[in-house]
Amino acid sequence: MPEELYEIEANIPANPIEEYLRMDRMPHIWCPGCGIGTTVNCFVRALQTSGLDLDKVAVVSGIGCTGRVAGYMNLDSFHTTHGRAIPFATGLKLANPELKVVVYSGDGDLTAIGGNHFIHAARRNMDITVILINNMIYGMTGGQVAPTTPVGATASTTPHGNFEETFNLPFLAESCGAVYVARWTAHHVRHLTKSIKEALAKKGFSFIEILAPCPTLYSRRNKLGDGLDQMEFYRDHSQIKNGADTKSVAIDFQGDIVVGKFVDKERPTYLEAMNNHYQKKYGDRYVPSEEMRKVFHA
Amino acid sequence: MAEVAEQTKKAAKGSVVISAERCKGCGFCVEFCPPEVLELASEYNSKGYHTPILVKRELCTGCDICGMVCPDFAIYGYIMKKKSKEA
Ligand SMILES: Cc1ncc(C[n+]2csc(CCOP(=O)(O)OP(=O)(O)O)c2C)c(N)n1
Ligand code: SF4
Ligand code: SF4
Ligand code: SF4
Ligand SMILES: [Mg+2]
Numbered sequence: 342m343p344e345e346l347y348e349i350e351a352n353i354p355a356n357p358i359e360e361y362l363r364m365d366r367m368p369h370i371w372c373p374g375c376g377i378g379t380t381v382n383c384f385v386r387a388l389q390t391s392g393l394d395l396d397k398v399a400v401v402s403g404i405g406c407t408g409r410v411a412g413y414m415n416l417d418s419f420h421t422t423h424g425r426a427i428p429f430a431t432g433l434k435l436a437n438p439e440l441k442v443v444v445y446s447g448d449g450d451l452t453a454i455g456g457n458h459f460i461h462a463a464r465r466n467m468d469i470t471v472i473l474i475n476n477m478i479y480g481m482t483g484g485q486v487a488p489t490t491p492v493g494a495t496a497s498t499t500p501h502g503n504f505e506e507t508f509n510l511p512f513l514a515e516s517c518g519a520v521y522v523a524r525w526t527a528h529h530v531r532h533l534t535k536s537i538k539e540a541l542a543k544k545g546f547s548f549i550e551i552l553a554p555c556p557t558l559y560s561r562r563n564k565l566g567d568g569l570d571q572m573e574f575y576r577d578h579s580q581i582k583n584g585a586d587t588k589s590v591a592i593d594f595q596g597d598i599v600v601g602k603f604v605d606k607e608r609p610t611y612l613e614a615m616n617n618h619y620q621k622k623y624g625d626r627y628v629p630s631e632e633m634r635k636v637f638h639a
Numbered sequence: 640m641a642e643v644a645e646q647t648k649k650a651a652k653g654s655v656v657i658s659a660e661r662c663k664g665c666g667f668c669v670e671f672c673p674p675e676v677l678e679l680a681s682e683y684n685s686k687g688y689h690t691p692i693l694v695k696r697e698l699c700t701g702c703d704i705c706g707m708v709c710p711d712f713a714i715y716g717y718i719m720k721k722k723s724k725e726a
Contacts, residue, residue, distance in 0.1 A: 353656055354717050362712070371710060373663035373688070378710030386707065528671070530707035569666045574709075576671075 344375035361385045363415050370409060374568020376527035376553025377407055377474055381414075383530055384445070384472065386563055387537035398441045398614040401430040403450035406480040406555075410445040424454030427462045430469045438636040441541060444471045448489040449479040452508055454509070456488065463517035465611040466545040472537065473510065484558030491594035495562050507553070512587040513605050521547035522587065522604035527554065528575035529600060536602060545610045552598060613637070653701015653718045657691060661713035664688030668705035669684050674698040677705065 358381075363456065371377050402411035406421035411418040421429045430442045436615035444451070451459050451473050452623060462469065477494050479485040486496035488508045495502055514522045519594035521543045525533040533551060554560060565571060575598065582590075583601040590599040610616065616637050619627040629637065640694040655677075661686060668691050669677045676699045691714060693699065699716065706715030 353654075355705075356658070356712065356715050358657065358706075358712050358715070368661060369711075374665040374667075375710055379708050380665070382709065382712070398722045488675065527708075530704065534707070552710070567665075568710075569670055572667060573670065599642075 355500060357389065358382060358385050361388065361415050362413055362560075369413055369481055371406060372557045372568075374553075374554060374556040374571075375406070376476070376551075376555070376568065376572070377410065379527040379530065380472070380474060380533070380551050381410060383534040384410075384443075384537055386534045389539060391538050391541050393441055395440055395542060397431075398443065399433055400443050400445055401426045401433065402444070403446040403455060404481070405450050406476075407445065407446035407447035407474040408450060408481075424450055424458065426450065427455060427458035427467075427471070428471070431458075431462060431467050434468055434607060435612070436632070438468075439634055442469045443541070444469055446471075446473065447471060447480065447508075448475040448477065449485075449487040452488050452510065452513075453479075460513070460517045463514055463519045463546045463548070466518055466520060466608055466614070468545055468610040468612060470540045470543070470547045471549070472540075473550050474553050475510065475550050476553050476559055478555060478559045480555045480558055482563060484555075489592075491592055491596075493594040494559075497558070497562070506515075509587070509591040510550045511548075511590050511603050513544075514550075515587045518546065518608070519548045519604060520545040520606050520608055521600040523548070524550040524552070524590065524598075524600050526552040526572075526575035526579055526598060526600060528572050529579070532581070532600070539602070543605075544613075545608065552592075567572075651697045651699050651719065653699045653716050654696065655693065655699060655701075655705060655714055655716045656661065658713045659684045660686075660691040661711050662688055662690040662709075663711050663713075664690060665710060667708040667710065671708050672705050673702065 393462045400411045400414045400418040402408040403426040411420045426444045426446045430444045434442045449500040475489050477490050486499045488505045493502050511522045523536045554568040556568040560571050579598045581601050582599050586605050677691045679696045680692045684690050700719045701716045702719035703716040
């Protein structure tokens with residue numbers, strides 16, 4: 342290092358992220374230019390200003406490069422089996438309705454093996470926040486094709502290009518009943534932080550899709566350069582369209598990316614619906630659990 | 640491990656702290672710093688990555704965009720307090 346350019350200085354603030362991470366686990370496993378760490382910065386900054394009691398925040402991940410997030414967060418966290426972050430988070434929320442439960446996982450984990458859990462949690466309006474990192478492939482296992490791989494993109498299992506229809510995740514989430522739906526990229530750090538904060542404050546199933554570079558297994562195979570090239574692509578080819586019809590936001594291979602907040606609406610959460618239903622049906626004979634009473638003052 | 644850029648005579652509003660050993664040289668901080676304060680050094684850290692240095696430190700606003708984009712938690716910006724008021 343060019344020492345003459347630096348001077349050790351006391352009295353400077355500590356890196357704000359460190360108290361939110363398990364620093365004994367650093368350095369993390371992510372490749373140079375991987376976008377997952379960038380999204381973690383935004384998540385932490387959203388938590389910092391959310392006003393949430395961190396003792397009542399839990400992070401749940403599945404398996405994959407993104408799945409590592411749970412293990413790196415200095416919060417109550419759980420690294421579940423592949424595809425099962427949402428059912429685990431559902432159980433956590435039902436048993437402890439006071440908790441703010443955040444699922445942080447990959448596109449493959451949440452929409453391929455875990456796709457059924459995703460649609461039903463959204464349908465039930467389960468009160469959880471789902472942060473999905475879409476790097477368009479299965480990163481951890483070698484860049485296999487995923488339901489999110491754009492048509493025409495190459496993956497390790499589609500050496501001649503992918504011909505399967507790609508999931509339009511905001512449309513999927515909205516159709517299933519999510520009450521908050523947004524998409525950003527790893528380049529949109531300020532918007533993303535604000536959006537995560539909104540999602541954390543939202544009751545019900547909130548969903549944020551974040552496009553993030555996987556230079557090692559997606560960009561390189563598709564001759565798209567490194568992580569920085571991918572970030573520059575996001576900067577140059579994203580259009581912010583808040584309130585856009587989710588039908589219109591499908592992703593094409595290297596096409597323009599529509600980002601923004603698409604859905605923000607109200608409907609009863611799973612637990613609210615359950616409480617209301619049993620109260621109506623059984624009146625005083627319905628006795629909610631103590632945990633539930635704390636939340637619903639029933 | 641944390642190193643901080645020397646404060647300049649010209650009044651920079653902010654500065655950054657760089658943990659060069661954590662850096663993987665991706666260049667995000669350099670490219671997305673709004674006033675283009677940073678550059679990657681030609682020197683390497685012990686893992687062989689070029690790490691950022693402040694080349695136009697007087698322009699740093701402490702906005703922390705570098706800290707938000709850095710995937711390796713290796714840099715962050717902060718707004719400097721007035722030196723004269725400090726002990
Ligand atoms: C039941 C089961 N099947 C398959 C795997 C192998 N596996 C591990 S991670 C992964 C895909 C991860 O992809 P994604 O969720 O997109 O995460 P990324 O690594 O891209 O962040 C697969 C198939 C597994 N661990 N368990
Ligand atoms: S393989 Fe891809 S997703 Fe996984 S850490 Fe490397 S760049 Fe990130
Ligand atoms: S704090 Fe802002 S101005 Fe200063 S180096 Fe970082 S991004 Fe640039
Ligand atoms: S963003 Fe972080 S890892 Fe990338 S060059 Fe800057 S300090 Fe290094
Ligand atoms: Mg993936």
